[in-house]
Amino acid sequence: MNIILHKVNDLQIGQRHEDGYINLTKMAQASNKKLNDYLRLSTAKAFIEKLSTDTGIPVSGKNGLVQVHKGGNNKVAQGTWGHPQVAINCGQWCSPEFAVLVSKWVFNWITTAQNSVKESFDSSNQFSDVVKAYIESSQALNRVIHTAIHQQTDSLREALKFLDTENHVIINCLEAESKRIEQISHVTHTICIDLIQLPPSQPRRYFDPQKLEELSHSIKELGILEPLLVRPVTGGNYELVAGERRYKAAQLAGLTEVPVVIREMDDVTTSKVKIVENLQREDLNPIEETEGILELLALQLEWDRNEVTSQLNKMRNVCDRYGEDSEVRHNVMSQSETKTIKELFASLGxxxxESFVKNRLPLLNLPQDVMEVLRDGKLEYTKARAIAGVKDEQKRKEILEDALAYNLSLNDIKRKIKEIEQQVKPESLSIKDQVDNTFRKLKQSKVWEDPKKKVKVEKLLAQLDALMVDDVS
Structure with missing residues (x-):
């Protein structure tokens, strides 16, 4: 048996040279299908029976349109073989692409057969008729295949339209479900206050005891007007996300149950909500606000706080040192991290x-004693920064205590600081040091711009020169 081999999907599909029959079993395998499924199709049966009637070839058997061969040791010859037209029809069942491929094999076989006959023999009428019949039937089948392909394309278009409609339905359902979940997430529940636990890290750390007491009395009288925000955690408990001040006031008021809104949140979302909720409070002190913004930036950029601070300082240094048209400034300010930082500050409003870097970041470097009173909300940050400038720890402590005890204004604090600086007695300095100090101050002063003062300075210098001349002589 002389067999032409066609490779499809790593499978060798045989085609007999003498009659063009093709191995249908291998065709089905190459398409990940089972041949019996094709042979059971009513359309396939009708096609093969019609072809049998037209050609006079039996449907099956040794010389039939469909032939089964065990093949012996020749594995290529094993399987069910089909007449070329049956093979094309089977190819259409496999896929439109496969049908075109099989048609090409059949056309090539017919062309080869024609050339072989012309070279070897004078074409007999019988063989010529057979070849013509193959050509005509193959051309007819090719038209059928093209029609089938167009039909399948139209079917695919209809299927895509259906899927598109289905997608819209699914999207609408999802949107409706999302709205339903959002509505549920805003439903207020009442739970036992003992089931609520504080998170390990809470951005807001200090609460004014007097204001907390006032809120507690209000809660006793009117209840909690705005529910707490919590998220479920293990053990049937809930973690407080927002509303720590109300929670503490409720504890002071002796409430056993509190209104809450329960939402499912991951750790990152929870942290962001906590920080943003606290940043929106007017009574948040500057230290807590500064630390909260840094924590929010760290979460947004997925950096640690030191990296955020470094980037902020880098942005300020570049803006201070380089003009707007500078390439260095453009490169730094166009970075994605820089854009994220600017967008976050804009959203917080x-x-x-720039103001944060200039006025808030320095607060984190304040002396510990100043930092504590600022964190507790007992001192405005402008006063704290002024007091922090006093290097002498004891004197700084005295000014700090006076500022808290007598509620000193910023001007009062600056006056006290100036008095302390002037307490250094000139007598304690040598004459030489005094001269050095005087000349240093003279260079920094603006006496040169005043003509009258300039004349006096010239006279004094002349007197000094005269003294030095007498001393030298």
Whole structure:
């Protein structure tokens, strides 16, 4: 048996040279299908029976349109073989692409057969008729295949339209479900206050005892007007996300149950909500606000706080040193991290990033004693920064205590600081040091711009020169 081999999907599909029959079993395998499924199709049966009637070839058997061969040791010859037209029809069942491929094999076989006959023999009428019949039937089948392909394309278009409609339905359902979940997430529940636990890290750390007491009395009288925000945690408990001040006041008021809104949140979302909720409070002190913004930036950029601080300082240094048209400035300010930082400050609406770097970041470097009173909300940050400038720890402590005890204004604090600086007695300095100090101050002063003062300075210098001349002589 002379067999032409066609490779499809790593499978060798045989085609007999003498009659063009093709191995249908291998065709089905190459398409990941079972041949019996094709042979059971009513359309396939009708096609093969019609072809049998037209050609006079039996449906099956040794010389039939469909032939089964065990093949012996020749594995290529094993399987069910089909007449070329049956093979094309089977190919259409496999896929439109497969049908075109099989048609090509059949056409090539017919062309080869024609050339072989012309070279070897004078074409007999019988063989010529057979070849013509193959050509005509193959051309007819090719038209059928093209029609089938177009039909399948139209079917695919209809299927895509259906899927598109289905997608819209699914999207609408999802949106409706999302709205339903959002509505549920805003439903207020009442739970036992003992089931609520504080998170390990809470951005807001200090609460004014007097204001907390006032809120507690209000809660006793009117209840909690705005529910707490919590999220479920293990053990049937809930973690407080927002509303720590109300929670503490409720404890002071002796409430056993509190209204809450329960939402499912991951750790990152929870942290962001906590920080943003606290940043929106007017009574948040500057230290807590500064630390909260840094924590929010760290979460947004997925950096640690030191990296955030470094980037902010880098942005300020570049803006201070380079003009707007500078390439260095453009490169730094166009970075994605820089854009994220600027967008976050814009969304918070509290201050610009420039103001934050200039006025807030320095607060984190304040002496510990000043930092504590500022964190507790007992001192405004402008006063704290002024007091922090006193290097002498004991004197700084005295000014700090006076500022708290007598509620000193910023001007009062600056006056006290100036008095302390002037307490250094000139007598304690040598004459030489005094001269050095005087000349240093003279260089920094603006006496040169005043003509009258300039004349006096010239006279004094002349007197000094005269003294030095007498001393030298």
């Amino acid at each position: 509290r201050m610009s990033w």
